[in-house]
Every structure is written in structure tokens, then in C-alpha cells.
Amino acid sequence: MGLFDMFKSDAGEKMTPHLAFATSLIYIMSADGEMDAEEIGHLLSVLGGKDNGSGSIGVGAQNQALLDSAVKYRRKNSVETFLSEAAPLLSDAQKMCILTNLIDSSLADGQPEPEEQEMIAKFLKSFAISEERFRPFFEVILLKNDRSVFTDTHHPKNAAGYQVKLSV
Numbered sequence: 001m002g003l004f005d006m007f008k009s010d011a012g013e014k015m016t017p018h019l020a021f022a023t024s025l026i027y028i029m030s031a032d033g034e035m036d037a038e039e040i041g042h043l044l045s046v047l048g049g050k051d052n053g054s055g056s057i058g059v060g061a062q063n064q065a066l067l068d069s070a071v072k073y074r075r076k077n078s079v080e081t082f083l084s085e086a087a088p089l090l091s092d093a094q095k096m097c098i099l100t101n102l103i104d105s106s107l108a109d110g111q112p113e114p115e116e117q118e119m120i121a122k123f124l125k126s127f128a129i130s131e132e133r134f135r136p137f138f139e140v141i142l143l144k145n146d147r148s149v150f151t152d153t154h155h156p157k158n159a160a161g162y163q164v165k166l167s168v
Contacts, residue, residue, distance in 0.1 A: 013069055017094050021028035021101070022070035024123070027079050028102045030117040038108040046053060047073075079119060083126035095127040102138050107145040116136055136166040 013019065014078070020144045025046065029039045073082070090098070102120050106112035124134060143164060149155050157164065 006060060015073075015085050015088055015089060018066060019069055019073070021088060021094070021098055022066050022072050022084075023082060023086070024098045025075045025105055026070045027082065028105050028116055028119055030074065031106075031113075031119045032113040036109040038110075039105055042105045042108040046105075051129060070108045083122060085127045090127070095129060096134075096137065099123060099127065099129065099134060100141060103138055104145070107141065137164055 025043050029035045029043060047067060060163050077085075087095075099120070100124060102116075103112075106116040106120065124131060146157075152158070156162070
């Protein structure tokens with residue numbers, strides 16, 4: 001046994017779809033070098049955040065272990081390594097779930113940063129999902145997050161006769 005072999009046991013767990021989901025969210029949250037409160041709130045809501053009795057929101061023990069594993073994986077691996085490991089394990093539905101949550105997380109603090117946009121493009125490419133196929137999902141999430149339709153009376157989507165439609 002070598003001097004530093006004790007650290008090798010911390011190499012990480014086997015990648016699973018659930019771990020890939022949580023890790024994906026950690027990658028998008030950290031893409032711009034900071035984790036905003038809104039992004040953390042989104043993460044907790046997606047992973048099943050709950051009131052821990054102290055008035056603050058936390059995650060249950062099972063989800064805390066998942067979150068800890070995701071953060072540990074993120075610290076040790078590039079997004080390219082992650083995508084090459086995770087993509088083959090995921091079903092189409094799991095890939096689409098991850099992508100829609102990545103978009104939602106990137107919009108949690110207002111607008112997606114350029115680094116977040118680049119990362120989402122990497123996920124699309126690695127998951128072999130075209131922008132054209134993903135566009136309707138993207139548009140729904142944009143609409144969901146556009147609260148200015150309530151505060152801007154001159155918002156173009158509030159014009160008489162305007163109907164929300166998905167492009168296909």
C-alpha cells in the first residue's frame with residue numbers, strides 16, 4: 001500500500017441516472033463560477049427540498065447523500081468526462097428531463113449566462129438531441145419563467161389576439 005492509497009477509495013461511486021441528474025444540475029449551477037440563491041432553491045426543489053425544522057430548507061438524508069456525491073464528482077471531473085460517462089446510461093426521457101431542468105436552473109436567476117448556454121449546448125450534443133427537437137420544450141420553460149407578462153402591460157405577448165403556440 002502506497003502512502004496516498006487511502007485517498008483512492010474516495011474515487012467516487014458508480015454513475016447512475018439519478019446521480020447523473022443531480023450532477024448535471026451542479027454543473028449548470030457552477031458554470032458561471034457562482035451559485036446563486038435562486039439556483040440553489042431550484043436544486044432543492046428538484047431534489048425534494050423540505051423544511052428541516054429550523055425554518056430553513058434542506059434535503060432529506062437520501063437526497064443529501066445524492067447531492068454530496070454529485071458535488072464530489074463535479075469537483076473531480078470535467079463536464080466532458082461526466083457527459084461521456086453519463087450519456088450512455090440515460091434513456092431519452094432522462095436526457096430530456098435533465099435538459100429541461102438545466103434550462104429551468106439557468107433561468108432561475110433571470111437570464112442564462114454565456115457559460116451556462118455553452119454548457120447546455122454540450123449537453124445537447126452529447127445527448128444527441130438537436131436544438132430543433134428541443135425548441136418546443138425550451139419555449140415552454142421560457143414562457144413559464146417570463147413573469148413580466150404580469151407586470152408589463154405593454155408586453156407583446158399581452159397584445160389582443162396573441163396566442164401562445166409552440167414551434168415544431
